[in-house]
Amino acid sequence: MNRRNLFTSMVRASRRDGGALDAAPVVQAGLEPYTTPLTLDDVLHLYRRLGYAVSMPVATSHVGKQASVLVEELLGPEDPGDPSPDMKFAQWLDPATQMPVDYTENPNGADIQTRLAIEGWWKANHRSLSNWWLASMVKDQKAIESLTMFWMSHWATQFSFDETYMVPQMHYRQYKMLRRRRLGSFQQMTLDVTVDNAMVFYLGGTYNEVGKPNENYGRELLELFTTGIGWYTEGDVQQAARVLTGWKTSRFNDAPAPKGIYNTWFDANRHDTGAKEFLGVTIPARTVDNNTEYQVLNEEVLELIKIILRVRPDAVARFISRKAYLHFIYSSKNDVDNAFINDLAAEFRSSDFTIKPLLKKLLTSQYFFDPAIRGAQIKAPIDFVVGLQRQFGVEDLDPQFWIESMDQSLMNPPNVAGWPGYHAWMSTNSYPRRREFARKLIDAMTDTRANAFIREFNKYDDVAAFVLGVTKFLLPVAVSQARLDFYKNALLENQPDYTWGEKLQVPAAAARAMRELLKAIAKAPDFQLC
């Protein structure tokens, strides 16, 4: 039998073994809670979708828990405190001297050396911030970082755009803000983002002044961040822009920074004090006396957001629910389950747009654990690069390099709509880099680490049970017996079963065999799925 026929038979035969889960065509369930005690497959599925996969020992420790308990644990406390370790000033290093330095000089108009030094500093610090965050994702015991990432992708801002750069400190502040807001009130999150320095700079809010409107953020606030397209008129966009006039960014030491550098401030003279008519609701004109930051923030900006949620509650609830569906369930935009989205949206509305109940309902639903959605997601580069480090227990020192080569640069999506995701993740450009990264990480497993990894599996000395365990750990859906045999042969280098016991006696031999097994599994298409 040639290799191709062998594989045909192994894919079709699919006599599943060991209780691993099959994929199914149709989702049989809805939003009702999943109350079956979690199996190992369930735990692995939850971590793959919510928190960048997990090591075998941690997964094993959660078996038998209720979904509601584990999800609560992973969502974490509403305010997680500052990230640890915090990205302190001393870490913002000059790439040339490796000494802490703080460039707040405006490079525009500076001499070329100064300009290049400042831009070089930004690039180096964007990279170190990205690597710092990616390392935090690898270490995260909960799903705090992955949820922050979910929101950073929603409220997308770019490091490099329009021939300029986001100062990395501004991204760091945005990151910390969304991290703190990731589970709470969507209304508060929207308000915080709207007047946050990164967004005010990125979408031109800082140029939005009375008489000189910039409608960029006003439009995206509706189209990309809250209601989605189709729920407002061009007039509403223009009125939103007028409400948002007067907020200024602070990036350099040659401009006013009443709230300190990298914070926004309100320039009352640039605010449009006239009455606005937004989504059919009037925001009254104001006098010079009450044209203050506090009043405009509360009576106009917050009011604008409240109007969106009050007048278009179904649109917002569905839009955010759909986003969560695409992220956690299945990314194919043409296969979104609208009945499920509607149920989820009703939950979001009934909690007054609080994020945690929405996520908890989704992640503890029978729908989420249904066999029909297992293995349906293509891993994003971050899922892949962070996940493999967590699964193999090996650290990579420049993960930003790898995710970039796979078309995802942290805090630098292609545009304000974020990454298109789904099939865009998998191309002839990125696929070879995924293979290369997996190979590199597997080779980076020391003999000690490889032997420890082997012993993380139950009944590791039984070669069939061991191979089955590893495939369940690394692949989202059960594989056929023929594929299991193929992987066993990769592990044993085509030697008989009893040689596994001999290899286990020799750490170098066991480690080498282990790496061969992992490399064989890493070549499979479903190694890219979760």
Add this chain to the structure above:
Amino acid sequence: MKRRTFLSTTAAAAVGTQVLGGIPLKAFSPDGLGDRVQAEDDRILIVIQMFGGNDGLNTIVPVDDPQYYKIRPSIAVPKVKAVNVLSHIYMHPSLDSAAPYNLKRMFEDGRLAIVNGIGYENPNLSHFRSTDIWLSGFNSQDPEKNLVDGWLGRYWSNRISGFPAVLPPDPIAVQIGGSLSMLLRSPKGDTGIALTDPQKFFELGAGLSPDMDPMPEDTRYGKEFNYVRLVPEQ
């Protein structure tokens, strides 16, 4: 790179990745089209998609239309400043730059064709929807309709017999940099490959095939398994 810089650089020089460094360039090679294209024929079609809006009226200027000067009192290009080409066309003066070879001269030599006045009713003002409409070729204002494939992708997928079960020996289209554009996607699968560095691509390409046949497509898992499986086969 700014559109402006791109236009002035590339009209004068051969387009190479070094010129374009960093910006996604997409190149398409119509190979494997059976009797429509001879194997020895190395003609290629290069599609350059520049994101953003081109001010068509100020590029090819309708100098004889009084309406043009009426709606653009301040930014219209006066007839005396516009560059007259082949008697009936007027171009923006910067298209006749000091460069040794420019768009005006290309046009005079018959090496440039311009299709202007292209658009659709009630242009969509969303950046993203507009891009999708242009790439897909569908003017759908219905926000519920997801535009997911492109006019070129559909064209190739229908032209190549047996696609995607039978793939031509060479890639149909090559996109340089980035992830594959919607332009090259089709309902039957992608009709192109994306690569950044051809050398690296071919080095890594060796041994990529996972030697697995397609799964039944009745599950989401099976569908995505097959999608990923097809990538190295491309």
